Amino acid sequence: MILRVLMAAGLASFAVPALAACPQELAVYESGDGQTALNFTAGGGAMAMSHEIRILFRGAGPVTAYVQPGAAFGQPEMVLPVNCPEGDVTGDELAACIVYRSVVHAVDAQGVPGELPAGGEPAAQAVLLPNFAASVWRHPAFGDDGPPEPPAEILLLTGCQE
Template sequence: MSPVQSLFPPVLSLFVLVSSAAFAAECAQQDAIYEDRDKAYELRFVPVESAAAAASHIFKLAVLKTGLLLDGYVMPTDEVSRSSGIIMHNCPEGDVTGAELDACTVWEGLLYSIDDKGGAANLPDGTAAAAGEILLADLGSSIRSSALWGEGQLTVAPWDVLTLKGCGQ
């Protein structure tokens, strides 16, 4: 390998990091669009309509190959400030029982923003600059364990880290 070839990957990686950071600064978290490493899943944040809403963030998780669309919500935790998320599919509306909620929950866990140095933090506020990457802890294995997994349904699980790929609105 020539010296130029051995230099190219680090230079390209640096360009991607700088480009991602600059792009994230131009996009509000509430408009951010992310994808998994295999480009099989896309996560799109949407603005929260009401200031009285319990959710700090709302998103849709799309399974690109099948067109399946899952609903996601982020709420701050009470005791220690963390971004707690939930992804649901076909939940009944109105008053629901705990068993009904459990049956339609695909994933529940913590979301973290990952900065360009690998540091983790809570998800930025909706109008703040979008995180370059987000981590949905245990997302892939939760989808594999859900009722959506199996023949004729989902057969590809996402990586737990999703990378900013665009900005909506």
């Protein structure tokens, strides 16, 4: 309930009519402190539910994450690999370079969480990445190139790449 009230208050100040027409695959999100941004990119794959996301951390290099339907519940799941080895890799090697894996939630203007829109659908007003900060900040896969501050887990729609 508290999340819902906070999100509704925050989202009300960001309601911009021009962004209402932005498709999810072109959406740009930013944290309130400006430390974290998500840029969805078009052409994330053949499936309507797949997305590619460029993640920008202030003071660190960009990384690319991928969203696809999760195997367990069919909900969109984001996977963030960092510095993964190329070619044939073991399950342990792959697990070591997957920095974040979780369901991604869209949040509407009333602060209600739901499923991330598919490509071609209107962009969510906000994106919620559960446990993102705990998973990403100071993760050894980044080496010295990780985010200098804990990243945000709630990012608001701030632009459209049209």
